[in-house]
C-alpha cells in the first residue's frame with residue numbers, strides 16, 4: 001500500500017495505544033497480506049523503525065507476509081473443534097483442494113495456497129462458535145458442523161473449480 | 174442529541190426504549206450473535222423483513238443477541254402485545270412464512286414454540302419486567318432442563334434486547350447504576366461496595382476485584398488507565414464474545430464506573446481480531462454512549478471525564494496475559510515481563526493501569542445498583558456470584574450456561590448439557606483451556622468454584638468446559654495442549670520455550686507407540702520444573718493438562734507404552750482400519766474415495782485395505798453405507814489376501 005493510503009488509515013486512530021496493530025490489520029484487510037512495501041511505508045509514516053515493525057508483523061500469527069489466494073479458508077483447531085474432528089476436516093480440505101498437507105512457510109505459519117491461487121488454507125485457534133464444532137471460516141463467513149461430506153458444497157459457493165468438481169463427483173457420489 | 178444530565182432524562186429515554194421492547198404492535202426479533210448468524214439467522218432475518226414488507230404486516234422487526242441456547246439456533250422470539258415473549262428454535266428460512274402468519278393473525282402455534290418468558294428480571298430495574306401471561310401450552314423458559322439450573326446475572330439482557338440500541342439497554346435499567354455511582358457515591362465508596370460483594374476476577378486467576386481497584390486508586394499520577402481484557406484466548410471458550418456482542422453497553426457501563434472509582438481518564442478494550450462482530454457492536458455502543466453524554470467530557474454533567482478506545486489483538490494467546498497485553502497495546506511484540514511492578518503501579522506507558530476481564534466488568538453495574546449484599550448471597554463462601562461457562566465438545570446441549578458458582582460439574586454436564594452425544598459415556602471435562610486440566614467423571618461432584626477446581630488440579634480459567642467421551646484419547650489431549658503451548662510460547666524464558674518442547678516430543682513418541690516408561694517419569698519431572706520456573710502464567714500453567722491426565726488417566730499412558738494400544742482409537746500410529754469380509758457388499762465406494770488408493774477390490778468382491786499404504790484418514794469408514802469398515806487398536810480381524818466374491822445373503 002502506498003503512503004497516501006496508509007496516512008488515510010492512520011488518521012482513523014487518534015490514540016497511540018493499539019495504533020500499530022490497528023493500522024497493520026486494516027492494511028491486511030484491504031490487501032490480504034502485508035507486503036514489504038507496505039511495511040516500509042508504515043515505518044516512514046509512523047516514524048517507527050522497520051525492524052520493530054517487522055518484529056511485530058512476525059510475532060502475531062494473524063499477519064500474512066506472503067500473498068494469499070482469492071478466498072481464505074480457515075479451519076478452527078480450537079479445543080472444541082479438535083475433539084470433534086477438526087484434523088479430519090483439515091485433511092479432507094487439503095485433499096479436495098489438492099494442496100500438499102503439512103506444509104508451512106519459512107516463518108513456521110501454516111498456510112497453503114492452491115496453484116491457481118483461488119484458495120488459501122490456514123488454521124485458527126477458535127472463532128468463538130464452539131457450540132457448532134467443527135467450524136471453518138471462508139472469507140469471514142462461519143460454517144458450523146462441517147464434515148468431509150459438506151466441504152465440497154461449501155467450496156462450491158466460492159467457485160470451486162469445474163475441473164475439481166468433475167473428479168469429485170467421480171469420487172464422492 | 175440531548176445529553177443525559179438529570180434522572181428525568183434517563184427516565185425519558187427509558188420510556189422510549191420500553192416502547193420498543195414492548196410495542197403496541199407485535200415484535201419479532203432474530204438472535205444475531207456470531208452463533209446465530211453462522212446457523213443462518215441473518216438469512217431468516219432478511220426473509221422475515223422481506224415477507225413482512227410484502228404482506229404489509231404491522232410489526233416491529235429487530236435483532237437480539239444470543240440467549241445461550243446455541244444448539245437450537247437460529248432463535249426467533251415473538252411478542253404479541255400484552256402476551257409473553259415466545260421463543261422459537263431452529264427456525265429455517267422455510268419456516269419464515271409460518272412465523273409471519275402467526276404475527277399477522279396474532280395467534281401463536283403453541284406446538285412450534287420452544288418456551289415462553291412471562292416476566293424477566295433484568296436485574297437492574299427495581300422490578301422485573303412483565304411481558305405478559307398466557308399460552309398455557311408452552312413451557313416457561315426455566316422449565317426446560319437447559320435453563321432450570323441457570324441464573325442469568327451477566328446474561329441478564331442477552332437474547333432479549335437489541336444490542337445495537339442504547340435505548341433498549343436503558344429501558345431495562347441500563348446506565349442507572351452509572352448514574353447512582355457518579356451522583357451518590359464517592360470513588361472510595363464504589364470500591365468498598367465492590368470489595369464487599371466478594372467479586373473476583375473472571376479472567377482466570379480470581380483476584381478480588383475491589384482490592385485490585387484500590388491498588389490503582391491509591392497511586393498518584395497525572396493519568397491512569399483501565400483496560401478491558403477481551404483477548405479470550407482459551408480455545409473453546411466464547412462467553413466474552415457473547416457478552417460483547419449481545420450486551421455491549423453492560424461492558425461499557427462497568428468500565429465507566431470502574432474508571433470513576435480508580436480515577437482513570439482513558440480506557441481500552443483489547444479485543445481479539447477473530448471477533449469482528451464484537452468490535453463492530455462495541456464501536457457503535459461507544460459512539461451512542463458518547464452522544465448521550467455517558468462517555469467523553471463531563472459525564473452526566475458531573476465533571477468526570479472518561480473515554481474508551483478499541484484496540485485489536487492479532488492472534489497471540491500470550492497477549493491475554495496482562496503485561497504482554499500492555500506491551501501489545503504499546504505497539505510491541507506481546508511478550509510478558511516480570512511482576513512486580515504490577516500494572517497498578519507501572520502499566521500502560523508506565524502509568525498506573527487497572528486491567529479486568531470482560532465478564533468482571535459485566536458484574537459491576539448490578540453490584541452498584543442492587544448493592545453488595547444482593548451479589549454476596551449468590552455463590553459459595555469464597556466464590557461469589559455467577560459464572561458463564563461455554564459448554565461444548567461431546568455433549569448433547571451445547572451453549573452458554575450461567576450458573577451460581579459452586580454448582581457441581583455433574584449438574585452442568587448432565588442436567589444442563591444432557592450428557593454425551595450418541596449414547597456414549599462421558600469420560601472427563603477439560604476446564605480452563607491450555608492452562609487448565611482434565612477432571613475425570615468420578616470427580617463430577619466437585620462444585621465449580623476457584624478453590625475446588627484448583628484442588629482437582631485444574632483451574633476455572635475463563636470458563637470453557639469441553640466435554641470428552643470415551644472416544645477422546647487423554648494422551649492425545651495432553652499432546653494437543655502442549656502443541657498449543659509450544660506454538661504460543663513467546664520464547665522469552667527458557668523453561669517454557671524449551672521445556673514444553675521437550676515434553677511435546679515425549680508425548681509425540683508415546684502417541685506413536687514409541688514411548689518408554691522412563692520417558693513417562695521424565696515427562697512428569699519436566700512438567701513440574703516448567704510449572705515452577707516459568708516467567709509468566711503461560712508457562713506456569715502449560716503443564717496442567719499433562720499433570721492432570723497423568724494423575725487421573727495414567728493407565729491410558731501405560732496402554733500406549735506397554736501395549737501399543739490407543740483405547741479411544743484416536744492415535745493414528747496405533748490404529749488400523751479393516752474391512753469386515755462378512756459385511757462388505759463389494760460396492761467399491763471405499764476404494765473410490767480412498768485418497769491414497771490403498772483399497773483393493775472390484776464390484777461384487779470383498780475389498781481389502783493395504784495396511785502399508787493406508788494413511789488412516791478414516792474416509793472409507795465415513796463413506797461406507799454398510800458399516801463394514803472397522804477401526805481397531807492392538808487387535809485385528811481376519812481378512813482375505815485377495816478380493817473374493819462377497820457373500821450373498
Ligand SMILES: Cc1cc2nc3c(=O)[nH]c(=O)nc-3n(C[C@H](O)[C@H](O)[C@H](O)COP(=O)(O)O)c2cc1C
Pocket residue numbers: 373374375376377378379380382402403404405406407490491492493494495496528529530531533635709710711
Ligand atoms: C497466558 C495467559 C493468558 C491469559 N489470557 C487471558 C484472557 O484471554 N482473558 C483474560 O481476561 N485474562 C487472561 N489472562 C489473565 C490476565 O493476565 C489477567 O489476570 C486478567 O485479565 C485480570 O482480569 P480479572 O482480574 O478481571 O480476572 C491470561 C493470563 C495468562 C498467563
Ligand code: FES
Pocket residue numbers: 076077078079080081082125126127128129130133135408409410
Ligand atoms: S474451538 Fe473451534 S470455534 Fe471455538
